[in-house]
Amino acid sequence: MTDRLHRSTLPETVEAPVTPESVGIVHLGIGAFHRAHQAVYTEMAARATGDRRWGILGVTQRSASVRDQLRPQDGVYSVLTAGADETSLDLVGAVVDVAWPAEETERVLDAVGAATTHLVTLTVTEKGYCRKGSGSLDLSLVSGDVVALRAEQGVTGGTDVDGELRTGAVGLLVRGLAARFRAAQAAGDHRPLTVLTCDNMVDNGRVLQGLVGELVDAALPGEEGDTLRAWLAEDVTFPCSMVDRIVPATTAEQRDDVEHRLGVRDEGLVVGEPFSQWVIEDRFAGPRPAWERVGATLTDDVAVWERAKLRLLNGTHSLLAYAGRLAGHETIAEAVQDPAIAARARQLLFEDALATLVAPEGADLVAYGESLLVRFANPATGHTTRQVSMDGTQKIPYRWGGTIAERLEVGEVPRGAAFALAAWAEVVRREAVAGRAVDDPRGEEMAKTVAVLGGGSAADARPEDVARALTALAGMLPSGVGLDPALLDAVAAEVEGLL
Structure with a gap:
């Protein structure tokens, strides 16, 4: 021995x-x-x-x-x-x-x-x-x-x-x-x-x-x-x-x-x-x-570093997890090598999140974003899409919320973030339809929301309605943002594309 x-x-x-x-x-x-x-x-x-x-x-x-x-x-x-x-x-x-x-x-x-x-x-x-x-x-x-x-x-x-x-x-x-x-x-x-x-x-x-x-x-x-x-x-x-x-x-x-x-x-x-x-x-x-x-x-100021990491790394990580699960990928490395998903990850990174950030002194955020995609593609990390997609209601407010709010504030609908919300909502809906517990502190609440939208049956809930309702859940996005009509329309459209 x-x-x-x-x-x-x-x-x-x-x-x-x-x-x-x-x-x-x-x-x-x-x-x-x-x-x-x-x-x-x-x-x-x-x-x-x-x-x-x-x-x-x-x-x-x-x-x-x-x-x-x-x-x-x-x-x-x-x-x-x-x-x-x-x-x-x-x-x-x-x-x-x-x-x-x-x-x-x-x-x-x-x-x-x-x-x-x-x-x-x-x-x-x-x-x-x-x-x-x-x-x-x-x-x-x-x-x-x-x-x-x-x-x-x-x-x-x-x-x-x-x-x-x-x-x-x-x-x-x-x-x-x-x-x-x-x-x-x-x-x-x-x-x-x-x-x-x-x-x-x-x-x-x-x-x-x-x-x-x-x-x-x-x-x-x-x-x-x-x-x-x-x-x-x-x-x-x-x-x-x-x-x-x-x-x-x-x-x-x-x-x-x-x-x-x-x-x-x-x-x-x-x-x-x-x-x-x-x-x-x-x-x-x-x-x-x-x-x-x-x-x-x-x-003296962690906030500028923290904001960049949350919106670029963590935000993209979550997008890959939800979209990867829907596409049948078990790991983040597999998801980021899927061309369709990688394109949406780039959209979130370079069109949505990057536009809301000020680079910390000495940092190149474009290069950092490119390095993230390389890191995520490392198969040795073994991060599973299921693991990363747990506890969405605890993560999404910090990872996507600020990006979405700031882009809407300047009149731009963040398409990559809308896709990410749609993918998250669709994962929740499919778990509810399958009768599986949603791995989230608010899982029961979300499952009930899906069932109510379906008249008591999760299977009868329209995916677009589920996506709109989950996006509008209290605490998911900064005040008022989850009710923004342009955002809700974009999320519903992305769900149709996922289907």
Whole structure:
């Protein structure tokens, strides 16, 4: 039986990973993306500077699977960088351990509160922020954290929370922040902290800061939470950031290949494309790794980078996913090599989105757009159209919404974006007709919409009517945009073309 990868079984064929001296970062949502992106930057920064303070305690949100992969390996795992023509392999040791809150909540709270921890980072996906369509916090999704926060703060009495008690990443974060505040009070210090979200949301740091404030207000209204609110305002910062690297699911064949290369079995293997980018607002409350030494961009304005990435990369990615599913393509690489779909992707990129953007200093957005099509065509990434097309109502507002609104504002109907909306709506309609659950937080709502349009039967709903109704759903597009007659006509026409 092959040995498991571990610090005691490190192969000599690749550079040894760092061994952190302490936990300096608590990361919520330690899935494959974090391990192939932020953890890699942290590893590289430690190697470049010799600074070993930045060990990562990963927190797995959905299940114990990542903990069970990495804990037996002492946190060490490998990253397979897969290009179209060649691959490379590196070991990462920046992760000290992984905790699962369902069984180790106190450990997570203690780690956030520790004086050696200076950052909490997050990759929990858009829906992990428990937001309503309006953008405000959905308290029903963090009700358990509201109750727990009151108890942990020593506040007696009830709250307005009713029904099933549930928890979420934002709730766990706030409880960790409150634990840090209590620890600072006990020690007589301040313990400043940087909370850095790395999820694809416009103005993500300020969005998270607002959600944290909403949860504190709900759990500790009035004087009950005044001292915690004051500490958050004085000692905690929420920088914005933008991240970019395609990180597909790891296959069994890749695990076997890496086992052959290393001579040991790595159950924590992650795969990423050669391209990687990280833009961070330079607004830290305390010390941090020297990420800029290894390729990260520190800036006063993330928004211009973020907007370009969301509208060009993420927007095109989603178009390829929906159109690819309709055409029977399993992967994004197959979809982008379909001439008809590639033409519509170019339309969204270069006619719609690019016209709404100002290039960041030193960036060539036309070249960036062309590079995206090359990256998407890399078969090694393995991104499936089904995977990318999940959670459309959480992604579309950010990926297509701004482009559509700004083009309509100048009197232009964005045809590529109209095609993308039509493809999304048609995927939803076909799932409803087939009786399958739509993989989306608003899936039931959309399925009911389709059924109502068909007089109780989804199969009887006219595709054009479905496309119009879904485009007009509250929260899908900026205020009023989803009701624009020219846009709705364009989307309905595109559906007819898809059929």
